[in-house]
Amino acid sequence: RYIPGMESRAHSERLQHLEEFHVSEECGFVLPDPLAQLPDYYAPWTNVAANLPHLVETQQLRGEVAKMPLLSARHLRGHRQLRLAHLALGVITMGYVWQGGGRQPAKILPRVLAVPFCAVSARLGLPPILVYADCVLANWKKRDPRGLTVYQNLDTLFSFPGGDSSKGFFLVSLLVEVAPTPGLQAIPTIVKAVLRQDLCSVHTALQDVALAICRMQEAFTLIHEHVDPGLFFRTLRIYLAGWKDSSLMPEGLVYEGVWEAPRQFSGGSAAQSSTLQCFDILLGIPHSTAQGFSAEYLRRMRDYMPAAHRAFIQTLASGPSLRQFALVTGNAGLRAAFNQCVAALAALRSYHIQVVTKYITIPAGRCRAEQQLGGCVQEGASVRSDMGTGGTDFMRFLKAIRDSTHTAQLT
């Protein structure tokens, strides 16, 4: 018999109020209706961030930053203002470091950026670098506020060089994040039902999870329409790169006026997506529990999520095991519903690998070939094909994930 511990009962109580974890009814981990403007005092930040592609392409960004006043983060009020400030400062920071396209990255982040960026990061529980929660979850607005959340009615607040592909990459990711909302809402229902040994409710809720994962894959297909592989690989990807284990910045980045020694932080990566992590944990996909590379990488990427989302993931991970419950009850219908979710997730993983192959592995191979012939101004940043959006780690992570998701089926 499956007798859950008392501690998981306490956890399941907490999971019943998703709003506390900043998981919203209508759009999951996505920040609902993000703020697009800060108080006028912060205009120097939002003006530079809004003009970033032009300033980077004309090599003016570093000059503009040198003219910026040192503003105090103290006047920022509330979660939405903090998220917009972290996004704007993150966009400027990536542009500032990689302005040369990656050939000579900046080694020092000037205090006018470093001091407020670290203050805002501390209040959000985020690292002082652009993260997925910035450029995807908080970087959007509806063209017609009364309209639907469909690609044609969306726009980003900020973008990077790489033209419409930059906007496309962030908005497609956003739609993938919005798609599974009914499945996220089913999670507290599942946790409570497992604790009550309520087979029927678990079975019903698992249908919502399987459907949600299928909806994600549907949304993901939009990437082929809105993101060009060459533009993504040669341009946008450079600006999302971080300075941890980076051959271009082996020391990391000096945050002037904050820390004496340079600090290392990882670049933006899909592994920072709370949606990506929470379905793995809910279904008890082995890699996210067993030791080994991808478990460690996933855990480290939780530090790159907003504090409330990190808390949600940790609470879910320490709750009762749905996998054990489905295994122990021996109920064929429940096992089939569980396996349907695992199969949908495995299909999504494989699709994700296909996307990364098209947008990173193949362009990198082409670039290396052209380099041998003296072509391909791959601006400095390494063209190693394993450079995912989140660097080497990401590709190893994806392959490990695909292999272990298949083994997660209950026989």
Ligand SMILES: C[C@@H](C(=O)Nc1ccc(Cl)cc1)[C@H]1[C@@H]2C[C@H](n3cnc4cc(F)c(F)cc43)C[C@@H]21
């Ligand atoms: C478009 C891609 C991207 O890499 N976006 C990105 C990366 C870095 C930055 Cl900084 C900004 C955007 C990927 C989308 C789909 C997202 N996804 C969310 N839950 C998932 C569960 C899965 F199983 C899965 F396979 C993918 C999953 C992850 C991102």
